Amino acid sequence: MSSTGSPNPDTNRTDDIDAAAANGASAVTSKKARARTRLIAAAIVAAIVVIGAVAYTLVRSNRAKGTTVVTVGLVGDSDEEIWKTVQQVLDSENAGITIETKSFQDGICANRAQANGELDLTAFQHYAFLEQEISDNGYELSPIGETYICPLNLYSDKYTDVSQFQAGDQVAIPSNATNTGRALKVLDAAGLIQLADNTKENPTVDDIVANPSGIDIQLVDSPSIVNLLPDYAGGITNANFIVDAGRSVSDAVFQMNPDASDPALKPYVNIIVAQTSKKDDPTYQKVVDAYHSKAVADIITSSYDGTYVPAFSY
Incomplete structure (x- = not known):
C-alpha cells in the first residue's frame, strides 16, 4: 500500500519545534529591544538632569558673584x-x-x-x-x-567730486525726519542747494530756497541707501552703514567736519x-x-x- 500524500508525524514535530524556536528567538529579540530602548531613555533623562544641574550651578554661581x-x-x-x-x-x-x-x-x-x-x-x-x-x-x-x-557724508559711484553733479541727477537722502534735515544741511554746505536757514535743527525740503545744481532729491530708507548707490547719482547716509557695507568713509565725494564740540552739531552726537x-x-x-x-x-x-x-x- 502506497504512503504517498500521507502526513509524516516526525516532520510535523520538527516544524513545530522550529516555529517554537523562532517565536522564542523573536521574543528574546523583542525583550532585548525593549531593554535597549529603556536604557537609551534612561540615558537621555540622565543627560537632561546633568545639563539642568550644570545650568543651575552656573546661574547660581553668577548670582553668587553678583x-x-x-x-x-x-x-x-x-x-x-x-x-x-x-x-x-x-x-x-x-x-x-x-x-x-x-x-x-x-x-x-x-x-x-x-x-x-x-x-x-x-x-x-x-x-x-x-x-x-x-x-x-x-x-x-x-x-x-x-x-x-558719526559723519553724514555724500557718496557716489558715478562721480568723484561734488562739482560733477548735473541737473536731473537723483540724490538719495534719509527719509526719517531728523536725518533728512541733517542731509539737507550737507547738500547746502556742498553748494548743491540753498536752505532758507541752515541753522534750523530739522529743515525739510520745503526749506530749500534755491537749487543751483538742479539735483532731484529722493527720500529713501537710510540703511538702504548704501546698497542703492549704483541706482543714484549720489546718496547721503550714516558712516556706520558705509562701514557695514565694506566701504570706506574716505570714499565720500563731500564730507563735513564732525566736530563734537560744535554747538550746531550737538543734536547729532550719539x-x-x-x-x-x-x-x-x-x-x-x-x-x-x-x-x-x-x-x-x-x-x-x-x-x-x-x-x-x-x-x-x-
Missing part, C-alpha cells in the same frame, strides 16, 4: 568692537557686568524693543533722532551718556539711552563710565577709519 547681564541694542554690526572693549574695561574693574549686544536693522525697531522692555540700553542714535522718536511714539526713554559723532524709569541705575552708570575710557576712545580713533569721532572726555 554678575549682571546688560543687553545693549545696536543698529548694524559696526560697533561690536567698541562694545568688546567696554566689556574688557568692565572686566578689568571686576564690575560683575556682562554686556550682551543685539543688532537691529534700523533704529525704529531698536527703540520699540527698548520701550517694550526687551533691551536695557541702546547705543546707536543721536539726540535729534531720540527726540523725534519720543515725540512720535511717546516713549519714556532718556539719554544717560554720550558716545561719538548717545547711550535707558528707559527713563531706570536712567539712574548704578549698573548702567558703570557701563557709561567704562565707555568713557581711554581704551574705548583709542579704539574709536584707531580702528574706524574716521567713521566716528569720540564725543566724551576721560
Whole structure:
C-alpha cells in the first residue's frame, strides 16, 4: 500500500519545534529591544538632569558673584568692537557686568524693543533722532551718556567730486525726519542747494530756497541707501552703514567736519539711552563710565577709519 500524500508525524514535530524556536528567538529579540530602548531613555533623562544641574550651578554661581547681564541694542554690526572693549574695561574693574549686544536693522525697531522692555540700553542714535522718536511714539526713554559723532557724508559711484553733479541727477537722502534735515544741511554746505536757514535743527525740503545744481532729491530708507548707490547719482547716509557695507568713509565725494564740540552739531552726537524709569541705575552708570575710557576712545580713533569721532572726555 502506497504512503504517498500521507502526513509524516516526525516532520510535523520538527516544524513545530522550529516555529517554537523562532517565536522564542523573536521574543528574546523583542525583550532585548525593549531593554535597549529603556536604557537609551534612561540615558537621555540622565543627560537632561546633568545639563539642568550644570545650568543651575552656573546661574547660581553668577548670582553668587553678583554678575549682571546688560543687553545693549545696536543698529548694524559696526560697533561690536567698541562694545568688546567696554566689556574688557568692565572686566578689568571686576564690575560683575556682562554686556550682551543685539543688532537691529534700523533704529525704529531698536527703540520699540527698548520701550517694550526687551533691551536695557541702546547705543546707536543721536539726540535729534531720540527726540523725534519720543515725540512720535511717546516713549519714556532718556539719554544717560554720550558716545561719538558719526559723519553724514555724500557718496557716489558715478562721480568723484561734488562739482560733477548735473541737473536731473537723483540724490538719495534719509527719509526719517531728523536725518533728512541733517542731509539737507550737507547738500547746502556742498553748494548743491540753498536752505532758507541752515541753522534750523530739522529743515525739510520745503526749506530749500534755491537749487543751483538742479539735483532731484529722493527720500529713501537710510540703511538702504548704501546698497542703492549704483541706482543714484549720489546718496547721503550714516558712516556706520558705509562701514557695514565694506566701504570706506574716505570714499565720500563731500564730507563735513564732525566736530563734537560744535554747538550746531550737538543734536547729532550719539548717545547711550535707558528707559527713563531706570536712567539712574548704578549698573548702567558703570557701563557709561567704562565707555568713557581711554581704551574705548583709542579704539574709536584707531580702528574706524574716521567713521566716528569720540564725543566724551576721560
